[in-house]
Amino acid sequence: MTQPLLSAQGLSHSYGSQLAVDNVSFEIARGEVLGFLGPNGAGKSTTMKMLSGNLAPAQGEIIINGYDLIDNPKQAKAHIGYLPEQPPLYKELSVQEFLNFCAQINQIPRSKIKAAVANAIDRCGLTAVNRRLIGNLSKGYQQRVGIAQAIIHSPAVVILDEPTSGLDPIQIREIRHLIREIANEHSVILSTHILPEVQTLCDRVQIINQGQLRFNDTLESLSLQMHSASILIELLAPPAINVIQQLHGVTSVSSLSKTQFRLHYQPDNNPTDILLNMAVSQQWQLQQLTPEQHSLEDIFMKIIQHEQQPDGQAA
Amino acid sequence: MFTLARLELYRLFLSPLAWVILASSQLILAYLFLTHIDYFVQIQAKISAIPGAPGVTELIAIPLLNNAATIMLLIAPLITMRLIAEERRNDSLPLLISAPLTVQQIVLGKFIGTFFFFIILLTLIILMPLSLLVGSDIDIYLLAGGFLGLSLLAASFTAIGLFFSSLTKQPTIAAITTFACLFLLWIIDWAGSENMVEQTSLFSWLSLVHHFEPMLQGDIATSDISYYLIIISTFILLTIRHLDSERIN
Structure with missing residues (x-):
């Protein structure tokens, strides 16, 4: 430089x-x-x-x-x-x-x-x-x-x-x-x-x-840091929750409603591909698939709070 | 530096303060001038017979300049109080500090600008005795000596006021402290000036008046001039030092 x-x-x-x-x-x-x-x-x-x-x-x-x-x-x-x-x-x-x-x-x-x-x-x-x-x-x-x-x-x-x-x-x-x-x-x-x-x-x-x-x-x-390791999906005909849970790379699933789920995955193992294939072959009727993003605000708070933790008891 | 001085003077005249001060001091001094003339006219007949009696300059012009010094003592704090304190209160000091100017230039610029205001004031005052030239002879040299003395006095007032203005954020506090300091230096030789001649020599040396009065009588001594130059440079240096140290803390 x-x-x-x-x-x-x-x-x-x-x-x-x-x-x-x-x-x-x-x-x-x-x-x-x-x-x-x-x-x-x-x-x-x-x-x-x-x-x-x-x-x-x-x-x-x-x-x-x-x-x-x-x-x-x-x-x-x-x-x-x-x-x-x-x-x-x-x-x-x-x-x-x-x-x-x-x-x-x-x-x-x-x-x-x-x-x-x-x-x-x-x-x-x-x-x-x-x-x-x-x-x-x-x-x-x-x-x-x-x-x-x-x-x-x-x-x-x-x-x-x-x-x-x-x-x-x-x-x-x-x-x-x-x-x-x-x-x-x-x-x-x-x-x-x-x-x-x-x-x-x-x-x-x-x-x-x-x-x-x-x-x-x-x-x-x-x-880049703003990409978080989660996807939001909506399936009109969802399978049992543990079927999704067992997809390769998925670490946890939380259901937000009957049809909406949030998938957390390991950062290097994005299950989107597998999920799409499964949804098509099993006819889960995928309506929505959104990779979730942290806002700058989240990152900011994370950076600031992360640093504050060691002396957290003082605060 | 001169840019700053010009701006300082220009801003002074943008505010009503400068005009009011010029007008009111002119009014008071004009009244005093007239009373001096009146007095002179009364006694003229009596003293004309005495050889070596005081003339027009001694009886009219010099008392007038003496009065002008007192009036300057009163208005100097009002003029100098805003110099740095007000900049600080309006947060406009960073403008000067982050410009490529040294602190010396800033302080000297403000000093020169304000000093020039006093020169304008003094010029207006000196015009009054000069107007007597129309009808009589006056001692121009004596008058010039008095003018020099007043200018040095004004420069000392400005330097002292500038220093106190740099200490605070409140113009009023700057004005009060400046006035206190000036007044103290004014009266310091009153302290037992009759009996303790030996001990008071330092005090009377410190006194602003002590060095001013000889000049009014046409007695211009290097020691008096250097006294004023010492006062001026001391307070300017103190101001520079103070502003410099402020950046560190």
Whole structure:
């Protein structure tokens, strides 16, 4: 693999005696959308703050585009755009003035500022409101201004901390659409506790809980995990339950109604083929056969709960 | 850095606060200016015969600048309180911190922007004695010395206010602590200044007024200027240190 755009190694940070982030390491490649998933208080925001240079990690290092964030903060910060949970806005400025100022502090050359501001306004759909005061805009538009501020200097990595929190469903859809568009040009790190958001937006998922990284893989391999070892079938003329039980690979059968059954099987021994053959030859009148899938939510809960078990008595 | 300074000044003038402060301080000082003129007109006839008697500048302009210093002491906390505390309360500080700026640039930018506001205020004030040029001779050099003293005083106020604003999230607390600190530095040389001359030398050295008054009399000493520069740089450095250490904790 080529050199990662952003790499974080062994990040730790604690607030007083409480360890908020514990030895978290990850990387992000160019053009990737990384979802940072975790329940509230898991350490997502703390990690984001460290990545954006707002919080110095107690341990560990962050390299952005070859620059160490601690040793060369200026160069490293030029390559990131950051939208905190609360969009950092000067409410008494108009959208245009504010973005102009952001362009200046991000050291965009004077001759290119106008184009950069126009581009950000256009991409974030702010054209209609660009002369209005930020304080008078709706939360959704304020969030867009926050995103515009993060992408104005075309950073390599855009860090978005819960970009859709507190928005109504329509606004959420619009912001997601915007994020997907941004992902065409920038790498994006996105933190959220909303699971479908990860499913629709991200290439790779990291699950963090109690300050530790529990899972770090592509979305595909996450969906592989989502296949569970069970099938739901409906037979209009079912045989005795132990006939199904004895099919090769079936570990247990539970009947849900007179005609519906749930079959559990060993993961490598899928009995679907045998079942189909039997159903045809024995005339069980198969009506339905559905391989059951875990939702991302189940996986998420499984990963989180699995890790919580050892210290379960404390909880 | 200058971008930040410009923005700071611009935002100040977007809020009514700056306008109200400029207008009301101008009103008060204009009234005082008129009373000084009135007084001067009354005694003019009596003192004109005395050789080496104080002139227009000493009797009108200098007392006015002295009053201006007191008024600045009162308004400085109100102007500086929002500098960092309000950014923190509005969660807008990350915008500056995650931009490719050093903490030094952020702090200096805010300092310069606010200092420039005071320069505007002082320019408006100094216009009043300058208007006397129409009808009389005034000592421009003496006035310039007073202006320099006031500017240094304003810069010290700004630096102290900036530091207290960086300590808290509540602008009001920043204002109160700044005012307390400024007032203490203002009156510190009152402490037994009559009998214990030896012990109070440190206190009077610390006093903001002690270094300001000679300048009003046209006595510009390097030691006074360096006192202000020390105060300014100390508080700016403290602010930078504090904001830096905040990222670690």
